[in-house]
Amino acid sequence: MKLQRLTLIIFLCFSCFQMTMSKSQYYYTSIFSFGDSLADTGNMLLSGALPFPSISNLPYGMTYFHHPTGRCSDGRLIADFIAATMGLPFLPPYLENGRSFKQGANFAFSGATALEPEFFRNKGLGPILWTNISLSAQLKWFEELKPSLCGSIKECSEYFSKSLFLVGEIGGNDYNYAFFLGKSMTEVKSYVPKVIKAIIASAETPINQGAVHLVVPGNLPIGCSAAYLTLYYTPNKAAYNNRNGCLKSFNSFAKYHNSMLQQSLETLRHKYPQARIMYADSYGAAIPFAHSPQHYGFSKGALLTCCGGGGLYNFNISARCGHPGSSACDDPSSYVNWDGIHLTEAVYGHISAALLNGTHSEPSILGFNFN
Numbered sequence: 001m002k003l004q005r006l007t008l009i010i011f012l013c014f015s016c017f018q019m020t021m022s023k024s025q026y027y028y029t030s031i032f033s034f035g036d037s038l039a040d041t042g043n044m045l046l047s048g049a050l051p052f053p054s055i056s057n058l059p060y061g062m063t064y065f066h067h068p069t070g071r072c073s074d075g076r077l078i079a080d081f082i083a084a085t086m087g088l089p090f091l092p093p094y095l096e097n098g099r100s101f102k103q104g105a106n107f108a109f110s111g112a113t114a115l116e117p118e119f120f121r122n123k124g125l126g127p128i129l130w131t132n133i134s135l136s137a138q139l140k141w142f143e144e145l146k147p148s149l150c151g152s153i154k155e156c157s158e159y160f161s162k163s164l165f166l167v168g169e170i171g172g173n174d175y176n177y178a179f180f181l182g183k184s185m186t187e188v189k190s191y192v193p194k195v196i197k198a199i200i201a202s203a204e205t206p207i208n209q210g211a212v213h214l215v216v217p218g219n220l221p222i223g224c225s226a227a228y229l230t231l232y233y234t235p236n237k238a239a240y241n242n243r244n245g246c247l248k249s250f251n252s253f254a255k256y257h258n259s260m261l262q263q264s265l266e267t268l269r270h271k272y273p274q275a276r277i278m279y280a281d282s283y284g285a286a287i288p289f290a291h292s293p294q295h296y297g298f299s300k301g302a303l304l305t306c307c308g309g310g311g312l313y314n315f316n317i318s319a320r321c322g323h324p325g326s327s328a329c330d331d332p333s334s335y336v337n338w339d340g341i342h343l344t345e346a347v348y349g350h351i352s353a354a355l356l357n358g359t360h361s362e363p364s365i366l367g368f369n370f371n
């Protein structure tokens with residue numbers, strides 16, 4: 001009896017030792033995230049910014065959480081999959097009251113832009129901005145939170161050196177707002193260097209405080225999004241990629257942003273050789289689903305949304321997902337597009353796997369350990 005109990009205790013202790021080893025020794029001890037609706041785990045909803053936000057209703061959240069959480073998808077986001085792999089809790093939104101953020105915090109906010117709201121107001125785009133919580137406002141939140149995480153410069157530096165910083169995805173909305181209000185490709189292209197500069201500056205803030213591990217994602221293939229496909233519909237077949245049916249000009253635009261981002265990240269790596277700056281190639285990770293959706297289990301194809309209110313791509317600006325007149329499919333995992341802008345949990349799961357194992361991140365998120 002006694003021996004059995006002792007064996008049990010030894011076994012239990014061994015298990016917890018193993019758990020500690022695998023969860024905190026090898027991987028990051030916390031995650032901090034900045035970004036927009038691709039990463040927001042509840043801030044926009046908690047802020048009450050929009051009086052009747054569609055994301056506060058099912059079908060948002062239908063697959064995994066079974067209730068709306070403020071995530072713009074049917075379930076988990078890329079950041080959730082990354083956190084779970086590290087053995088960390090799903091990233092808590094910064095605006096969630098009364099909880100500890102020692103294992104990380106999410107400052108991402110749906111609708112957020114990389115550039116300041118003034119930039120858009122000056123261009124006549126002010127009225128369609130969802131929020132003023134741009135990247136710089138999120139960095140201010142980070143500064144506000146810091147005293148509750150660590151004290152001295154040395155202590156903070158030590159703490160942040162074991163954290164993973166997700167700097168984006170951000171910048172997509174800077175372009176969405178402009179394109180959705182009909183700004184020309186030439187004009188929107190002129191925003192790209194400014195957007196990249198803002199992203200790089202926001203990566204430098206945590207680096208200067210001791211951050212070592214940063215993931216900076218690129219833009220998705222927006223030419224495959226049902227919103228772009230609908231708003232920029234044209235009978236001109238030459239506008240579409242004949243392999244995947246996506247709008248060529250918008251995918252080229254995303255690649256233009258991504259290549260400029262990669263160049264700037266290379267400069268940043270030279271400036272901070274101690275930092276491990278990872279480029280997350282979301283475009284490269286997502287484009288195979290557009291080329292051969294069936295191969296990845298997306299039997300309904302890549303362009304049609306699961307949740308929408310009719311139309312060629314099931315994206316209807318007057319009946320968007322979560323609004324009256326729209327409905328969701330029964331099987332989101334057989335779709336790539338969730339609501340026309342955002343992707344399904346199934347896709348986010350695939351993308352996060354490819355970032356974690358290094359297929360589409362350079363270097364890979366898991367490609368190191370602290371020992």
Ligand SMILES: *[C@@H]1O[C@H](CO)[C@@H](O)[C@H](O)[C@H]1NC(C)=O
Nearest residue numbers: 049117128129130131132133
């Ligand atoms: C953003 O700030 C401006 C100026 O302070 C204000 O007029 C506007 O209502 C704000 N917009 C949002 C969405 O909070």
Ligand SMILES: *[C@@H]1O[C@H](CO)[C@@H](O)[C@H](O)[C@H]1NC(C)=O
Nearest residue numbers: 309310311316318319324325
């Ligand atoms: C889009 O939604 C509106 C409002 O519900 C509806 O009247 C219209 O028929 C829909 N369009 C299509 C193409 O389904």
Ligand SMILES: *[C@@H]1O[C@H](CO)[C@@H](O)[C@H](O)[C@H]1NC(C)=O
Nearest residue numbers: 350351353354355357358359
């Ligand atoms: C990495 O993950 C992706 C996505 O799940 C997968 O296609 C790929 O085969 C994986 N590669 C390795 C080396 O594990």
